Amino acid sequence: MQDYQRYIRNFSIIAHIDHGKSTLADRLIESTGTVAHRDMKEQFLDNMELERERGITIKLQTTRLVYNAKDGSEYILNLIDTPGHVDFNYEVSRSLAACEGAVLVVDATQGVEAQTLANVYLALDEDLEIVPVINKMDLASARPQETKDEIEEVIGIEAQDAPLISAKEGINIDQVLEAIVAKVPAPSGDPESPLKALIFDSYYDNYKGVVIYTRVFDGSVKAGDTILLMNTKKTYEVTEVGVNAPYQTPVSELSAGSVGYICASIKQVKDARVGDTVTLASAPAAEKLPGYKRVQPMVYCGIYPTPDEKYENVKDCLEKLQVNDAAFQFEPETSQALGYGFRCGFLGLLHMEIIVERLEREFDLEIITTSPSVIYKVVNHDGSETMIENPSNLPNPTEYDHIEEPMVKATIMTPKDYVGSIMALCQDRRGSMNHMEYITENRVALHYDMPLNEVIYDFFDALKSKTRGYASLDYEFDRYQRSNLVKLDILLNREQVDAFSMIVHESKAYARGRFVCEKLKEVIPMHQFEVPIQASIGQKVIARETVKAYRKDVLAKCYGGDISRKKKLLEKQKEGKKRMRQFGTVEVPQEAFTAVLKYDDEK
Amino acid sequence: MGKEKLGIYIHVPYCVRKCNYCDFFSQTFSRAERSPAEYFRCLVSDIETAGTIWRGRFEVDSVFFGGGTPSAVEPELLCGALDELGHAFHITEDAEISLEANPGTISRKSLEAYRAAGFNRISVGVQSLDDGVLRIMGRIHSADEGLEALKLAKSVFPSVNADLMIGTPGQTLDIWLEGLKRVLNEEPQHLSFYSLQLEEGTPFYEEYRTGKLELPAWEENREMYHRGLELIKSAGYRHYEISNAAKPGYECRHNLKYWTMRPYLGLGRTAHSFIDGVRFAEKPAPGPEDAAEDRDSLRGDFIFTQLRLIEGLDEGFYEELFGSSFISDFASPLWELFAQDLLFRPSPGRVAFTEKGLDLTNPVMQRLLEEL
Numbered sequence: 001m002q003d004y005q006r007y008i009r010n011f012s013i014i015a016h017i018d019h020g021k022s023t024l025a026d027r028l029i030e031s032t033g034t035v036a037h038r039d040m041k042e043q044f045l046d047n048m049e050l051e052r053e054r055g056i057t058i059k060l061q062t063t064r065l066v067y068n069a070k071d072g073s074e075y076i077l078n079l080i081d082t083p084g085h086v087d088f089n090y091e092v093s094r095s096l097a098a099c100e101g102a103v104l105v106v107d108a109t110q111g112v113e114a115q116t117l118a119n120v121y122l123a124l125d126e127d128l129e130i131v132p133v134i135n136k137m138d139l140a141s142a143r144p145q146e147t148k149d150e151i152e153e154v155i156g157i158e159a160q161d162a163p164l165i166s167a168k169e170g171i172n173i174d175q176v177l178e179a180i181v182a183k184v185p186a187p188s189g190d191p192e193s194p195l196k197a198l199i200f201d202s203y204y205d206n207y208k209g210v211v212i213y214t215r216v217f218d219g220s221v222k223a224g225d226t227i228l229l230m231n232t233k234k235t236y237e238v239t240e241v242g243v244n245a246p247y248q249t250p251v252s253e254l255s256a257g258s259v260g261y262i263c264a265s266i267k268q269v270k271d272a273r274v275g276d277t278v279t280l281a282s283a284p285a286a287e288k289l290p291g292y293k294r295v296q297p298m299v300y301c302g303i304y305p306t307p308d309e310k311y312e313n314v315k316d317c318l319e320k321l322q323v324n325d326a327a328f329q330f331e332p333e334t335s336q337a338l339g340y341g342f343r344c345g346f347l348g349l350l351h352m353e354i355i356v357e358r359l360e361r362e363f364d365l366e367i368i369t370t371s372p373s374v375i376y377k378v379v380n381h382d383g384s385e386t387m388i389e390n391p392s393n394l395p396n397p398t399e400y401d402h403i404e405e406p407m408v409k410a411t412i413m414t415p416k417d418y419v420g421s422i423m424a425l426c427q428d429r430r431g432s433m434n435h436m437e438y439i440t441e442n443r444v445a446l447h448y449d450m451p452l453n454e455v456i457y458d459f460f461d462a463l464k465s466k467t468r469g470y471a472s473l474d475y476e477f478d479r480y481q482r483s484n485l486v487k488l489d490i491l492l493n494r495e496q497v498d499a500f501s502m503i504v505h506e507s508k509a510y511a512r513g514r515f516v517c518e519k520l521k522e523v524i525p526m527h528q529f530e531v532p533i534q535a536s537i538g539q540k541v542i543a544r545e546t547v548k549a550y551r552k553d554v555l556a557k558c559y560g561g562d563i564s565r566k567k568k569l570l571e572k573q574k575e576g577k578k579r580m581r582q583f584g585t586v587e588v589p590q591e592a593f594t595a596v597l598k599y600d601d602e603k
Numbered sequence: 604m605g606k607e608k609l610g611i612y613i614h615v616p617y618c619v620r621k622c623n624y625c626d627f628f629s630q631t632f633s634r635a636e637r638s639p640a641e642y643f644r645c646l647v648s649d650i651e652t653a654g655t656i657w658r659g660r661f662e663v664d665s666v667f668f669g670g671g672t673p674s675a676v677e678p679e680l681l682c683g684a685l686d687e688l689g690h691a692f693h694i695t696e697d698a699e700i701s702l703e704a705n706p707g708t709i710s711r712k713s714l715e716a717y718r719a720a721g722f723n724r725i726s727v728g729v730q731s732l733d734d735g736v737l738r739i740m741g742r743i744h745s746a747d748e749g750l751e752a753l754k755l756a757k758s759v760f761p762s763v764n765a766d767l768m769i770g771t772p773g774q775t776l777d778i779w780l781e782g783l784k785r786v787l788n789e790e791p792q793h794l795s796f797y798s799l800q801l802e803e804g805t806p807f808y809e810e811y812r813t814g815k816l817e818l819p820a821w822e823e824n825r826e827m828y829h830r831g832l833e834l835i836k837s838a839g840y841r842h843y844e845i846s847n848a849a850k851p852g853y854e855c856r857h858n859l860k861y862w863t864m865r866p867y868l869g870l871g872r873t874a875h876s877f878i879d880g881v882r883f884a885e886k887p888a889p890g891p892e893d894a895a896e897d898r899d900s901l902r903g904d905f906i907f908t909q910l911r912l913i914e915g916l917d918e919g920f921y922e923e924l925f926g927s928s929f930i931s932d933f934a935s936p937l938w939e940l941f942a943q944d945l946l947f948r949p950s951p952g953r954v955a956f957t958e959k960g961l962d963l964t965n966p967v968m969q970r971l972l973e974e975l
Binding site for chain 2: 522526546548551552553554564571
C-alpha cells in the first residue's frame with residue numbers, strides 16, 4: 001500500500017428504498033463541512049428536480065469528504081451514491097465495484113427488506129466490507145436490538161456495535177464516520193502500473209462533453225493523456241481530471257486508489273459506458289476490469305407526439321435524453337392510430353415513468369405513451385425466432401409455433417401475517433413459488449418464478465396495498481418460457497386501435513378486456529353517435545361497453561363570455577375530424593392511454 | 604358629437620346552489636374564494652379604473668348583471684355597483700339596465716330596491732313549471748314560486764324576461780307546452796327558451812355519458828322547440844335570435860351587442876370584453892398580452908354570432924368591416940347550404956337560417972368556418 005492510500009476510504013451507502021440513504025449522505029456531507037449548512041438542500045446528491053420530488057436517487061453521484069478523524073489524521077472519504085431501485089441494479093453493482101466498503105443503512109422500525117438483501121448480496125459479490133448502521137432511532141417505534149439481531153441472522157455479519165443513528169435529526173453521525181475509517185479497508189493498487197480505471201457513471205455536460213466518474217485501480221491519469229476505453233476500443237485526449245468536493249474541482253492527476261472524474265471530449269454517454277475500463281493508449285493494461293455488460297431494456301412502450309406536438313421535437317428530446325442515459329433506447333415506429341412515433345426501451349417500469357415524466361416536464365413535450373410491454377419471443381414453425389417488442393406486431397396464431405415470455409426470479413420479504421394474501425396475489429399473477437424461508441421468527445422470504453409481464457403492470461402497487469406497505473420486492477430476469485399468450489385488441493366504433501393492443505395470458509384476457517373497456521368508457525367523450533368499445537381476441541369479441549351519443553347540432557346559448565370559447569369548440573370539432581381519421585371515427589383523449597395502464601384489483 | 608355606445612356586463616359569481624346543467628363560473632357561498640362584500644369591493648375598483656379609461660370615448664347604453672345569481676347577494680351590493688357605474692361612466696337616459704334573478708332569491712322588497720336603484724329590466728329564471736323537472740335540474744325553487752316570481756317581477760319592472768329550458772330530463776312535449784302557456788299568460792315582454800346543452804364537467808354531462816340520465820330524444824327536443832315557437836309567435840312575440848323572442852321593441856339591447864360585434868366591457872371573474880377587435884377578460888382594459896384578433900378570426904366571430912339572428916347576417920356590415928363581399932368570400936359553402944335548404948336570403952343583403960337550418964346550426968356554421 002502506498003502511503004497516501006492509507007488515508008483514503010472509498011465507500012457506498014446501500015439501503016432499502018426509504019431507509020434513509022440520501023438523508024445520511026446529506027448528514028455526512030454536512031458534518032464534514034464539505035457543503036456549508038446554508039447551501040444545504042435536502043438530499044444534496046439528488047440533483048434532478050425529479051429525484052428530490054420523488055425522494056429517490058436515479059443517477060448516482062459521487063462526493064469527496066475530508067474528515068478529521070479522532071486519531072488526529074485527515075482522511076479523504078469518497079462517497080459513491082447508488083441508485084436505490086431494482087431497475088438500476090447494474091449501475092449499483094458497478095459503483096460498488098469502485099469501493100472497498102459499503103455502509104448498510106437499515107431502518108430500525110422496518111428491519112431487513114428485500115432490497116437490503118439484494119444490495120448486500122451485490123456488495124458481497126464485490127468483496128466489500130459491510131458497515132451496518134441502524135437508522136431512524138428518533139422514531140418511537142424503533143427496535144434497534146431486534147434489527148441488529150436480524151442483520152446478524154439474515155445477512156450473517158457482526159452488527160452488535162453498529163452505530164444507532166438518526167440521519168434526519170443528525171444524531172451519532174460522527175460514529176458513522178469513525179466506523180468508515182476504522183472498518184473500510186484503505187485502497188491498494190500500484191500507481192506505477194499501467195492505468196486501469198473503472199467507469200462507474202457518466203453523464204453529458206453541455207460544456208465539457210461526457211464526464212466520466214471513475215475509480216482508479218492501478219496507474220494514474222492526468223490532463224493531456226490519451227486514454228483508451230477497453231470495451232469500445234476508442235481513444236480520447238483527456239482535457240481535465242478532478243474530484244467532486246462536492247463541486248467539480250480539477251486536480252493534477254488521479255492515481256491508484258482515487259475516485260474522481262475525467263473529461264475527454266467524448267460526445268455521447270454510450271461511448272463511455274458504465275463498467276468499461278479506462279487505460280492509457282500509450283501503455284495499455286494487459287486486461288480489462290471484470291464485470292462489464294451491455295444493458296438490455298426489459299420494458300418497451302410507444303411514445304407518440306400528440307397532434308399539437310412536432311415529431312422532430314420529440315425526436316430531438318429523445319436524443320438528448322439518450323446522450324445522458326445509455327440504458328434508454330428508442331427507434332422510430334408507426335401506429336395506425338397514433339401516426340409516427342417511437343418504440344422505446346427501458347430498464348424497468350420506474351425507468352420508463354422517469355423518462356416519460358422528464359420528457360413532459362423538462363422538455364415540455366405533449367406525448368402519448370402506450371401500454372408497456374415486455375419482449376416476447378415468437379418461435380416460428382421452422383424453429384427460427386422473432387423478438388416482439390410491440391404487441392401489434394404479433395403475427396396471426398397460425399403463422400407461428402408458440403410464444404415464449406420472459407420470466408423473473410422474484411424475492412418478496414414480508415412479515416409473516418401477510419404470507420397468505422401475497423401468495424394469493426402471486427398466484428393471480430401467474431407466479432409459482434420456488435421456496436419460502438423464515439428469516440426470523442416473524443419475517444418470511446418468498447421466492448417466486450413470475451412472468452415479467454405480470455410484474456410490470458402494477459404488481460408492486462398491489463403488493464404494497466395488500467401488505468400495508470410492509471412487503472418488499474426484488475426481481476431479476478431469469479429465462480424465457482413457453483406460455484399460452486394471446487393478443488387482445490380493442491375496437492372503437494368497430495375499428496381496431498392498434499395502440500391499445502396488448503399481449504396477455506389467455507386466462508387473463510377476459511378480465512383485462514373487460515377492465516380496459518370500462519376504463520375507456522370512463523374517459524371517451526360523447527360523440528354525435530354511439531361509440532361501442534369492444535375487446536376482442538382474433539374475431540371473437542369478449543367484452544363490450546358503450547358511450548352514449550349526444551347530438552350537438554344546435555348551440556342554444558351564446559353570450560359575451562362564451563363567444564371565443566364556443567367558437568373554438570366548434571373549430572376543434574372541425575380539427576377533430578382530421579384527427580378522427582386516425583382514430584377511425586372516434587376521438588380518443590390522451591388520458592385514455594394512461595387510464596388503461598392502471599390495473600385496479602377491485603375490478 | 605355623439606359618443607360611441609358601450610355595453611357593460613357585470614359577473615356575479617354566487618349561487619345558493621349549483622344547478623346540475625350549468626357550467627358558468629359560480630360558487631356557493633360556503634365555498635366561495637372570497638365573500639361577496641370583498642368581491643364587490645374589487646369590482647367597484649375595476650369600475651372606477653374602467654371609467655377613467657373609457658368614459659371619454661364611450662357612453663353606456665346597456666348594463667347587464669349576470670351570473671351566477673345576482674339576486675342571491677345583498678341587494679345593496681348590486682345597487683352600490685350600479686351606483687358606481689353611474690359615477691364612473693355616462694349612462695344614457697334610455698339605457699337598458701338588467702339583472703338576472705332566481706325565483707328562490709327574490710322578494711317584493713328586493714325587487715323594489717333594484718328598481719329604485721335604476722334597474723329597469725329583470726330576467727327571471729323560471730326554467731320550467733313542472734316540479735319534477737325542476738328537481739332533476741337541481742333548481743332551488745318550485746314551479747309555483749317560479750310563476751309567483753314572474754308575477755312579482757311584472758308588477759315592479761317595465762320589462763321582464765322569463766328564462767325557460769327545453770329538452771331537459773323528465774320533460775315531455777306536453778309538460779313543456781303546458782308550462783309555456785302558463786308563462787305566456789303572464790305576458791312577460793321577453794322570452795328565452797334554451798335547449799339543454801350538456802357541458803363537460805357538469806353532473807348532467809357525466810350522468811348522461813355513462814347512461815345514468817335519460818334525455819328526451821333529439822327529435823322530441825326539436826318538436827318542443829318548433830311547437831313552442833308557434834305558440835310564442837302566435838302570442839305576438841317576434842322570434843329574433845335562435846333562443847330568444849320579444850314583444851316588438853323589447854329585444855334585449857345588451858345581448859344584441861354580442862350578436863352584432865358591438866363593443867362591450869365585462870367586469871368581474873370570467874367576464875369577457877370585446878373592444879376594437881380585441882377580446883380580453885377579467886380586467887378593465889386590454890393588456891400588452893391581448894392582441895387584436897386577426898381578420899380571419901374576426902370573420903369567424905362575425906358568422907358565428909350574426910347568423911344567430913333570425914333576420915340573418917348583415918352582408919353590408921360584413922363588407923364595411925372586412926372590405927370584401929360575404930357572398931363571394933363564402934361562395935362555395937353558401938351555394939351548398941342554400942341548395943340544402945339550410946340557409947336562405949330572407950331579404951336583400953341578409954343571409955339567415957331556414958326553419959330546417961335552425962335544427963342544424965352547428966354543422967352549418969362549421970361548414971362556413973372551414974372556409975377561413
